[in-house]
Amino acid sequence: MRICNKNLRLQDVTIMYFTALAALMVILVASYQAPAPPRLPMPFRVPLDPHGDLQLAWNISYADQEVYMELRVADLQHGVVLGMSDRGELTNADLVVLWDSGANSYFGDAWSDNEGHVSLDSQQDYELLEAKHKSDGFHLLFKRPFSTCDPRDYLIEEGTVHIIYGFLDKPLASLDQLNLSRIHTGVQRVLMLRPDTPSPALPPDVQTLDVVAPNVVIPNQETTYWCFIQALPENMPKNHIVMYESVITPxxxxxxxxxxxxxxxxxxxxxxxxxxxxxxxxxxxxxNFCRHVLAAWAMGAEAFYYPPDAGMPMGGPGSSRFLRLEVHYHNPLLISGRRDSSGIRLHHSPSLRRYDAGIMELGLVYTPIMAIPPKQHTFYLSGYCTSKCTQTALPPGGIHVFASQLHTHLAGRGVRTVLVRGGKELEVIQEDQHFSTHYQTIRVLKKMANILPGDVLITKCTYNTEDRSTPTVGGFGIMEEMCVNYIHYYPRTKLELCKSHVEPEYLQKYFSFINRFHGNDRCVCGEVGVTEQYSQLQWDAFAGEVLDSLYNTAPFSMHCNQSSARLFPGEWDMQPVPLVTSILEKPSYPC
Structure with a gap:
């Protein structure tokens, strides 16, 4: 395919506009005949389609607030579509399209409407830098600002980005002929914005341990979770994991x-x-007793480095010899007979660093006491780590959070953990408003957060249950819900879990009130379990609004747990909701 221009044609244009467009075509052709731009490093990359024929690589310029992207197409036919949308929808998506008319080829910024119909954008924000055939396929290099201030464009921000893609198998006389619902498309998820800090050097005595699947035959089904138990060497002394990376079978x-x-x-x-x-x-x-996360990787993730002063303990007294590897295979093409020995390579050192790293659970306790009503476009649940718990459990200098792993189940849409000090929101620890349970990786913070004794951590999750006719309760099942942030920090403390749930006594008052409001004088409150009580309610807008108010105002039970699963000494029931008098403003992006 030969690139000739950025096609800026719109419907009902004038002859003058066509004249200007022709002039632009000449300029663009000349630019492609000029020497290629300096080669940019592309440290991040991910395969987009199940065959691996389409690969996206990218780099980030925080100074210029721009993302450089390189798209490699192994076998280019008549064009390709790349885009971003809220949750991977083909509708209302921000697109960049490469297509041909049968005679010439074009590149342009486009968008899809609520039926998937594609139109060229009046504001062209993707800048084409290079397009050429290479030995491994067709390469397209372009860039785009994080924020364009175009209402039809996607705002590239911290957290998950849902990338959509599509292949064009026939020429288009006009881009207006394209509807995404009629071509082969797919979705991939990435963390596009990454910290730009250099990776620390590994110690000279570093060793490796591969925790990999043992030549597994991948089942010919779309989704498989494969588990494998691996034992550490007998009497392995305490080591520090200082880095880990994926090992993927070619x-x-x-x-x-x-x-x-x-x-x-x-x-x-x-x-x-x-x-x-x-x-x-x-x-x-x-x-089921193998739940302590040591390492997590998701497609597109890079090697994970611990800070120079800390490492994750492995081996030695008080630890287990046994590790569980869990691999998620996504095989939508139902490929049969494919063997796999993928896993994670742990880089560990017997030279212990100054601090042990630890993992702490924030958010909501896994309990049906917390629930989301059915048919909700947006519903929030918040879990608290109170000042009383941090005052009790943290050392005088506090802890330093350097990474976190967010977690919900299928109804989750967003997760945000914020640090509150003296009643004021001080900083966001981690936030992802495009969160997907299908993309859970450990995310390195751009800047470490210092949590001091007396601080409050609030983890707020956003849910959508529009497709559900019954309430969704908290629990371990995939159709139940969670709201968790596993923060990675140092120095390790005895505080392993800092979570909450509303007081059951106040929830029973809610059930009684809603039943009486709907004319049901006989309440089964206390006679059956909480899950059954939720399911027996008559759900309407009022019941949902009152439940939301209850969660935001009623006292709660605090789980301030040691690693032994015992509570720290103190009274943890009937705790008041933390008072927040000042909230952070949302970050603004220049146009």
Whole structure:
């Protein structure tokens, strides 16, 4: 395909506009005949389609507030579409399109309406830098600002970006002929904005341990979670994990979706060997005691480095010898017979760093006491880590948070953890308003956050239950919900869980009130479980609004738990909702 211009044609244009466009075509042709621009490093990359025929690489300029993108198409036919939308929808998407009319080829900034129909954007914000055929396919290099102030454009910000793509298999006389619902498309998720800090050097005595799947035959089904138990060497002394990275079997880059390594509970002495589906009802029950996250990777993630002063403990007294690898295979093409030995490579050192790193759970307790009404476009739940808990459990100098892993289930749409000090929001620890449960990776903070004794941490999750006719309660099931932020920090403390839930006594008052409001004099409050009480309610807008008010005002129970799962000494029930008198303004982006 030969690139000739940025096609800026619009409907009902004048002859003068065509004349200007022709002049622009000449300028663009001349620019492509000029020497290629200096080669930019592209440190981030991800395969977009299951075959791996379409790959996106990118770099970030925080100084210029721009993203440089390079799209490689292995076998270009008549064009390609790349775009961004709120949750990967083909409708109301911000697009860049490369297409041909049968005679000439064009590149332009476009958008799709609520039916997937594509139109050229009147404001062209994608700047084409280079287009050429290379030995491995067709390469397209372009850039775009984070913010364009065009209402039809996507704001590139911290958190998950849903990338949509499509292939054009026939020429288009005009871009107006394109409807995304009629071409082959797909979606991929990435963290586009990454910290630009250099990676710390590894110690000279660093060793590696590969926790990998044992030559697994990937099932020919769309989704598989594969579990594998691996034992550490006998009597392994305490080491610090200082870095980890993915190890992907060549050819499987587009199928291995994400992976996690969990340490089993030290209270479980022996965990049996296992390699099989994580969902197999016949799997050993002891696998359920392997929940302490050591490493997490998702497609597109880079190697994860610990700060120079800290490392994650592995081995030694008080730890488990057993690790559980969990690999998510995404195989929408139902490929059969593909073998895989992917996993995570742990880089560890016997030379211990100054601090042990730790992981702390923030958010909501896993309980059906917290629920989301059905048919909700937007519903919020908040979990609290109170000043009383941090005052009790943190050292005088506090802790330093350097990364976090957000978590909800299918109804989750956003997660935000904010640090509150003296009643004022001080900084956002982590936020993702385009969150997807299908893309969960450990995210390095752009700047470490210092949490001091007496600080408050509020984790607020956003949910959508428009497609559900019954309430969604908290719990472990995928159709139940969670609201969690696993923060990675140092120095490690005994505080492992700092979460909350509304007081059950006040929830029972809510059930009684709503039932009486709807004319149901006989309340089953206390006679059946909370899940059943939620399901028996008559759900309408009023019931949802009152529940939202209850969650935001009623006293709550605080779980300020030690690593032994015991509460820290103190009274933790009937805690008041933290008072926040000043909130942070949303970041503004220059146009």
């Amino acid at each position: 050819g499987n880059e587009a199928i291995v979706h994400h992976m996690e390594v969990f340490e089993c509970s030290p209270d479980v002495r022996d965990v049996p060997e296992y390699s099989g589906s994580c969902d197999d009802k016949m799997k050993p029950g002891k696998l």
